[in-house]
Amino acid sequence: MILVINTSGKDLEFVLGDKYKSVTVEKQSVALPVECEKFIDECGATWRDISAIGVVVGPGSFTGIRLGIAYAKGIAMGLNIPVVGISAFDLYLAAAPDAFVAIDSGRGDFFVAADGLEPQTMEIEELETKQMEWARTVGHRPFDLKLGVQIVEQKIAMGDIAPVVPMYLRPSYAEQNKKDN
Secondary structure, three states: OEEEEEOOOOEEEEEEOOEEEEEEOOOHHHHHHHHHHHHHHHOOOOHHHOOEEEEEEEOOOHHHHHHHHHHHHHHHHHHOOOEEEEEHHHHHHHHOOOEEEEEEOOOOOEEEEEOOEEEEEEOHHHHHHHHHHOOEEEOOOOOOOOHHHHHHHHHHHOOOOOOOOOOOOOOOHHHHHHHHO
């Protein structure tokens, strides 16, 4: 069974097989191990039933993404199973391959990607023009994390098991502040 973990937003999200759970928490760092183990137990599974872990690598919360990746890597290392990075773009495009993905960054611009367009940030003016090159635009509603299982299976089958690293499309606040000073 493949476990998929998402810590890129404000909630914790998990998928195992066809089961999905979203948990609102105050501190992801404290709740992640407890909620993940509770979810696996609720699914009637054990850690030994997990054959791979998929983890959302971004874009999203800088700290949340790092937390999810570190946790997934630690568990995968202990179980000697692969961990596979999944971007939010992978999830949106798995549901709508012909789409232009535009995710509001919350900082006055958008994270964008599409088939033939590498992930990047884009201002609204450019986005309004660029999105017209695709059949539709998605990203304004949450992605379907259940698609992560299929994405992990495909990546493993293709041997696409690259080291899992965060997807940063711009510098962190700390890096930006250092440049500005």
